[in-house]
Amino acid sequence: MTLALTEVLADDGPHDATLTLPFDARQKSRLLTQLDTGEPAGLFLPRGTVLRGGDRLRAADGRIVRVRAAREQVSTVGTPGSLLLVRAAYHLGNRHVPLQIGIGWLRYQRDHVLDALVESLGLEVGHEEVPFEPESGAYGGGHHHHGTAGAAADDAIAAPLSLIAAV
Helix, strand or coil: CCEEEEEEECCCCCCCEEEEECHHHHCCCEEEEECCCCCEEEEECCCCCCCCCCCEEEECCCCEEEEEECEEEEEEEECCCHHHHHHHHHHHHHCCCCCEEECCEEEEECCHHHHHHHHHCCCCEEEEEEECCCCCCCCCCCCCCCHHHHHHHHHHHCCCCCCCCCC
């Protein structure tokens, strides 16, 4: 039987299971998937819900499931000069590319065409496999974190590659 995950909880707290999903799957309000234990599960959430690493979901049987952002292939760009980074963010945003933005760097899902665009602007592109947590957009309610787990995840994400060591 498939575990129905029907509600995103607003508070931090304990959980009974975990569900690891890449960003593309965390944008879906209806999805058949499986918990990290292999148990079948389905997302039945309000349209427009975007799950973040650390979110907690209530299942129809009362269990609480914590969402984890899966590691995925991303391109990371860093520079000590803000103008080039702002130009790259502008051009990528103009193409509606989801971006994760940090101090002195930005990250997007790996794509060789986008890499070539960014390199044509004079930036170096590096590749890594890390959890991808892009900005939610102007109308998406803002980027959020959950207690110290979110802060710890930010610490791990805040220093991508050696590209930005000089920042």
